[in-house]
Amino acid sequence: MLDDRNIPHRVHIVGAGGAGMSGLAKLLSQLGHDVSGSDVKPGYMLDTLRDVDVDVWVGHRPDRIADVDLVIASSAVPDSDPELRAARTSGIDVWRRPTLLSALSSRQTTIGFAGTHGKTTSTALAVTAMRGSGKDPTFLVGGEMVGMNTGASLGSEDLFLLEADEAFGTFRHLDLDAILVTNIESDHLDHYGTVAALEDAFAQVA
Template sequence: MNIDILNGKKHIHFIGIGGSGMYPLAQILHTKGFYLTGSDNNETETLQAVRDMGIPVYLGQRAENIEGADLIVHTAAIMADNPELIAAKASGVPVLERSELLGIVTSWYDNAICVAGTHGKTTTTSMVTQILFTAGVDLSAFIGGKLPCIHGSGRSGSSDIMTCEACEFVDTFLKLYPDIAVLLNIDADHLDYFGTVENIIKSFHKFAQLTSKAVIYNGSDANTCKAMEGITGKECITFGKTADCDYYPANIRHVSGLETHFQLMHRGEELGEIVLHVAGEHNVLNATAAAAAAMYVGVSFADVAKGLAEFRGAGRRFEKKGEVGGITLVDDYAHHPTELTATLKAAMAMPFRKVWAVFQPFTFSRTAMLLDEFAEALSIPDHAVLT
């Protein structure tokens, strides 16, 4: 892909500018001095935030909205029969899909930290972002969920550091330019595209090979270790559950409700205590990975501990919505059996009398392929309700 495609471009038009993946890109490009316009079909909080930046937004998608643009960006969700996309493709002006633009943007930073994995991407990207933000780093960020400290899913900063959630779906992450890659885990997902777990492992191998400086990977995950076989020319750092990894947690203690304490270890040496306010042992591992990434770009352990102590989760990741009549309501985006298992085990370990899981299956293909695993995961809580 031509990473110089934005050179000399002045006016960029976003089709679907209110999308969670479009808004952070609009923030970054706006800050870099491009003139932006955008359109969307629905009035949202994000759309208002775009307007507040001084970006003109059209409600409703029409061919004339693209007038004057010398580059047009659209989300993958825009249908081929969308009048604005049809006009864009007929205009002779370059047209980019959002993930291609994200790839170009990551190439602008000397320390693009790209977080990949079947599970935990949003949480871990949010944790790294929170650590850096709390430490006073003026970073740019692209997250697949909302993070309270940056008031949304992205931000534009002046430093050479960017955090970016790197999604493997349809090999999107292979369009990025990672300097530091974080590989959390590899599991059977998106099999409608990949076909087999072996193909997913091959894609993660390609992603690791793309990385310019360092790969921080889960040394306790067999599939991730397999993906790392033959990776050369970059620093390889492991995190995991046991002392044979470079970074690992020790003395994990569930103090109360959502609070967990552990010692962060580095090659046998104790760095200090981490206090987490997000539930589950999977988040201990996510925090260990986030700490390794932040320390790689020069953040002290003290600032890592401070950032993680202030982290209260990303939107829809075991997010406490409130308490009504003695009932605690939590919202979680878990949509794969492995994620459901981790989330529901964490809920069952808390001091609740009963746990009700109300589950909405997400995509027909995933549900059909992993039906037995879903049944097993949904047998963990006291009661399960299926929509």
């Protein structure tokens, strides 16, 4: 099972309405953490978190995070976000999404699925195959699994299957035992600058 001993108990997630962040919120809740989440706009993903006992709200509520141990923000959330500023002012640790993924992937066998196209589908296919063969992996997919109504679930085995996203250099922070790369095309050049730099990032991870 996923080992979370290096993650504080009370966690607030900023940007919890995104597919990737909502999945992480679900995993932390299933692990027994006291999880809350916020996003600047309502949405389906935010609503699904209420079903797994995550306290969520829309908008900025810096007054509601005073008692948390850790704030985790999507890489897309600016440093000027009121909840992030309140956390730092109060001395609360602030992590970005890659740091949490690093913490989760560092203590169990982790297989990542990367590529410009097809990484969500490939991750979902691997999860389906594993579950069909009687395995029970933990998984994190950047979308909802067909027939499961979720993109994340805590498994009982020492195996973590996750979508290894290249955006913001996220996959560089993962502790992977294996990786499948579907393809590489020009993308996220606002972060990498050139296709050559993007290809080099994939080469370093693989």
